[in-house]
Amino acid sequence: MSKTLLYGATKIDETNSAYAPIESLAEFQWKNRVFILFADRDNSRAARQENQLLANRSALDERDLVVLKVSGAGVRPLFGAADDLDGEVIRRDLEAPEVGEFAAFLLGKDGTVKLKVSEPITDGELFAIIDSMPMRAAESLKPDK
Known part of the structure; x- marks a missing residue:
């Protein structure tokens, strides 16, 4: 497996077939990319990540990105819509750290994990990975995108 470290981030080689689509987030597969952030105990890193991403809503929309925040068993959509998601199941499926530890994951439209971070990343870094x-390259060639 090929990994690239990027400010505490692990970019997952998308050609690695060992990664399967995340079942608990199947409603988004082939429609949206999903960025899931798991809140830290004092919420400081999660809040920083949230502010970083939500400052550029048009770029989120352009990339068909849904942003979800998991806090304990609760899941709150920060950008985009989501129905009846279970934070504990998502945490288990993603093998995320324990409750109270910050982590964030990017899922591609194919439903597989493309990025895992243990520290907030900038919107520019995230968008560069997506782009x-x-x-995403194929989407940008379409006239309506």
Whole structure:
């Protein structure tokens, strides 16, 4: 498996077939990319990540990105819509750290994990990763995107 470290981030090699789509987030597969952040105990890093992403809503929309925040068993959509999601199941499926530890994951439209971070990343870094994905490159060639 090929990994690239990027400010505490692990970019997952999207050609690695060992990663399967995340079942608990199947409602988004082939429609949206999903960025899931798990709140830290004092919420400081999660709040910083939240503010970083939500400052550029048009870029989130352009990339078909849904942003979800998991706090304990609760899941709150920060950008985009989501129905009846269970934070504990998502945490288990993603093998995320224990409750109270910050982590964030990016899922591609194919439903697989593309990025895992243990520290907040900038919107520019996230968008660069998304924009380097083959599916995103194909989307940008379409006249309506």
